[in-house]
Amino acid sequence: MPQFVSGVVQRRDRPVSVRPKWREVRAVEVVRRMRGGAQSHLMRCDDGHYYVVKSKNNPQHRRVPVNDYIGTRIAGLIGLPVAEPAVVYVAPPLASAIHFDHEQTNLRQTFEAGLSFGSRYVIKPWEGLILDYVPSELTHRIRNLRDFFGILAFDKWTCNADGRQAVYWRYSRQKLLTATFIDHGFCFNAGEWNFPDAPLRGVYGRNDVYSQVTGWPDFEPWLSRIESLSERVLWETLAEIPVEWYAGAEQEIATMLHKLFLRRSRVRELIWGFARSSRNPFPRWKESIC
Numbered sequence: 001m002p003q004f005v006s007g008v009v010q011r012r013d014r015p016v017s018v019r020p021k022w023r024e025v026r027a028v029e030v031v032r033r034m035r036g037g038a039q040s041h042l043m044r045c046d047d048g049h050y051y052v053v054k055s056k057n058n059p060q061h062r063r064v065p066v067n068d069y070i071g072t073r074i075a076g077l078i079g080l081p082v083a084e085p086a087v088v089y090v091a092p093p094l095a096s097a098i099h100f101d102h103e104q105t106n107l108r109q110t111f112e113a114g115l116s117f118g119s120r121y122v123i124k125p126w127e128g129l130i131l132d133y134v135p136s137e138l139t140h141r142i143r144n145l146r147d148f149f150g151i152l153a154f155d156k157w158t159c160n161a162d163g164r165q166a167v168y169w170r171y172s173r174q175k176l177l178t179a180t181f182i183d184h185g186f187c188f189n190a191g192e193w194n195f196p197d198a199p200l201r202g203v204y205g206r207n208d209v210y211s212q213v214t215g216w217p218d219f220e221p222w223l224s225r226i227e228s229l230s231e232r233v234l235w236e237t238l239a240e241i242p243v244e245w246y247a248g249a250e251q252e253i254a255t256m257l258h259k260l261f262l263r264r265s266r267v268r269e270l271i272w273g274f275a276r277s278s279r280n281p282f283p284r285w286k287e288s289i290c
Helices: 064-077 136-141 147-158 222-227 231-238 250-275
Strands: 003-005 008-010 024-033 041-045 050-054 085-090 099-102 107-110 114-120 128-131 165-171 178-182
Touching (some): 024 050, 147 250, 222 250, 231 250
Antiparallel strands (some): 003 008, 041 050, 050 114
């Protein structure tokens, strides 16, 4: 098991530095509050882009920004369409104007200033259409529907404790929609950093996005990329985020990432568990055994 010592993960082969090396952007305007349990906010930043920003003290869990960044980055590395993650600095004057409620404690809190997780808005608000939901009768207008097969493999690997979330967008003159996968804060079982697998965890709410699956080749190239991912990539991803996001839990996150690495060989088994579930998500599957 890797040991986290003074910013370095000690492995059997060689040490890997995890000293942060992130590139941050600065929030310059709070646009509006977004939907969702983390009570994130859309902000305009100094790089000209808009980001959905989650505070470290969000109502869900302080580990959500860590999960969201690592999950989003890894999903992108295996070739899935995700919103670009970023470290966003929110200055005290901006943060003090943002409040959110903790339902469990009935406390009203101020957005914690400092370094926050940001997910780049897929397009600028005036450039086209962005939807949170597409009804079944319009599924055929999603240009990258096959990517739902890849994100299923990813969500099974990372034990995403939330249902699969996506946004759908197009530029003003386009007709087809593109799905971009968002919200990875509940990967690694949210704040628990463990992997209690279940067949219906981390799946999209409707079967229609999986209707064209006929067998294992449909999960390529993502499945093979997960199975061949090096452990070093996980540590390098950790190095992109501020240590303050997981301060005091350095050994826990090192242990979690090592277990994630070891789980690569179980992804097919986990997908097959979903295939055999009561959802019957793959009616066209041609194989009878895993």
